[in-house]
Amino acid sequence: EDKVVQSPLSLVVHEGDTVTLNCSYEVTNFRSLLWYKQEKKAPTFLFMLTSSGIEKKSGRLSSILDKKELFSILNITATQTGDSAVYLCAVGGSQGNLIFGKGTKLSVKP
């Protein structure tokens, strides 16, 4: 059975801290891993990773995939209160859908 496990489930940091969110997966015929940010509404797309070892970056956010060890990390440097959200990891499933982890709730305190 395909599954995606995220850790930690929740995290509280202070502005300026650096955080690392983890995502491990087991899926048949892996092709892509995606990160989404969800603030009280729809998930918004952050990154899609398909190849091992290639870092994707967008401002203070970056992500990398390890296909051998079946995990990905999402790093956020110099966190801001606006980074407070639930971060979702998803992997493409055999039905063409996305299989989501339960998410990591990040709270950034001023």
Place this chain on the structure above:
Amino acid sequence: NAGVTQTPKFQVLKTGQSMTLQCAQDMNHNSMYWYRQDPGMGLRLIYYSASEGTTDKGEVPNGYNVSRLNKREFSLRLESAAPSQTSVYFCASSEAGGRLYEQYFGPGTRLTVT
């Protein structure tokens, strides 16, 4: 571009009532999806449509039906609502099915069944 739109935003139903959730996308995407999101459960696929004219069951299809009305629209119907269907429902679309395309989500419908 509006992206993915959903109506209604909120709905309260009594047990046994029926309703249809509407979803439309203006990105000319081929594939559309319905997910439900429950606390502690993440997002789970209800039904999807890989292309116009096709629909398939996802992980949690019981109690739901769908219609892919045309390329733009994909509706989700609850024939006889149950309290277990209280959830937030998200519609999503992607350029194609398969696992190389990101999915774009609508704003969600918060449904409460009493």
